[in-house]
Amino acid sequence: MMHVVHRHTGWIEVICGSMFSGKTEELIRRLKRAMIARQKVAIFKPKVDTRYSTTEIVSHDKQKIKSIVVESPQEILEKALEAQVVGIDEAQFFDDSLVNICQKLANMGKRVIIAGLDQDYLGKPFEPIPQLLAVAEYITKTHAICVVCGNPANHTYRKTKQKDKVIVGASNIYEARCRNCFHAPEEDEEEEK
Numbered sequence: 001m002m003h004v005v006h007r008h009t010g011w012i013e014v015i016c017g018s019m020f021s022g023k024t025e026e027l028i029r030r031l032k033r034a035m036i037a038r039q040k041v042a043i044f045k046p047k048v049d050t051r052y053s054t055t056e057i058v059s060h061d062k063q064k065i066k067s068i069v070v071e072s073p074q075e076i077l078e079k080a081l082e083a084q085v086v087g088i089d090e091a092q093f094f095d096d097s098l099v100n101i102c103q104k105l106a107n108m109g110k111r112v113i114i115a116g117l118d119q120d121y122l123g124k125p126f127e128p129i130p131q132l133l134a135v136a137e138y139i140t141k142t143h144a145i146c147v148v149c150g151n152p153a154n155h156t157y158r159k160t161k162q163k164d165k166v167i168v169g170a171s172n173i174y175e176a177r178c179r180n181c182f183h184a185p186e187e188d189e190e191e192e193k
């Protein structure tokens, strides 16, 4: 009879959705539960996001958890060697090398939980989240509430005319909108003509 040995495996979980949809709250919830179970947890966020704190991940509703600020995905790999669970917030601000690094971490037997925006303010896919969705074992799509009509919101509307893809901000610049109430800013400009 063949004897199959089941090796402990790691995996990738992605939490994605619009701004204000509860990605960070869900990430914090999962990480706190792992900590309660005395698992070794390492939490990271990119240097570009210093919105609320440099030492913590902070949700829009002020829930917090200690985190390490890193400049690159390679730094996550180096600093997560001892961890059983790896949390990464604002993953859309990392370059595409994050995908390979998360695969490596999962192949090392770690649980990797990633939160990030799946679309930018134009409604375009926000890399590297779409690539991470392709390789993840588990995917959670979170929804905010459309501030115009109250439907589930899958989009992030930018209230200013800034055109850079990356503009760090919160409700001062952005709002959650549903499919019906969202339109890309170019459409605003068309209407103004």
Ligand SMILES: Nc1ncnc2c1ncn2[C@@H]1O[C@H](COP(=O)(O)OP(=O)(O)O)[C@@H](O)[C@H]1O
Pocket: 017, 018, 019, 020, 021, 022, 023, 024, 025, 026, 058, 059, 060, 061, 142, 143, 144, 145, 146, 147, 176
């Ligand atoms: N339009 C909205 N819909 C739902 N929650 C909102 C909205 N605007 C602000 N919030 C707040 O944002 C919180 C979610 O924050 P957070 O987890 O940081 O979201 P994300 O990481 O997806 O941006 C909610 O619990 C709520 O307090």
Ligand SMILES: Cc1cn([C@H]2C[C@H](O)[C@@H](COP(=O)(O)O)O2)c(=O)[nH]c1=O
Pocket: 018, 019, 020, 023, 024, 049, 051, 090, 116, 117, 119, 120, 121, 122, 156, 165, 166, 167, 168, 169, 170, 174
């Ligand atoms: C849509 C969009 C957002 N951003 C920025 C704005 C915030 O700093 C983060 C998202 O934070 P959250 O935890 O999901 O609320 O991303 C951006 O730079 N470009 C965009 O198109």
Ligand SMILES: [Zn+2]
Pocket: 146, 147, 148, 149, 150, 151, 177, 178, 179, 180, 181, 182
């Ligand atoms: Zn709406």
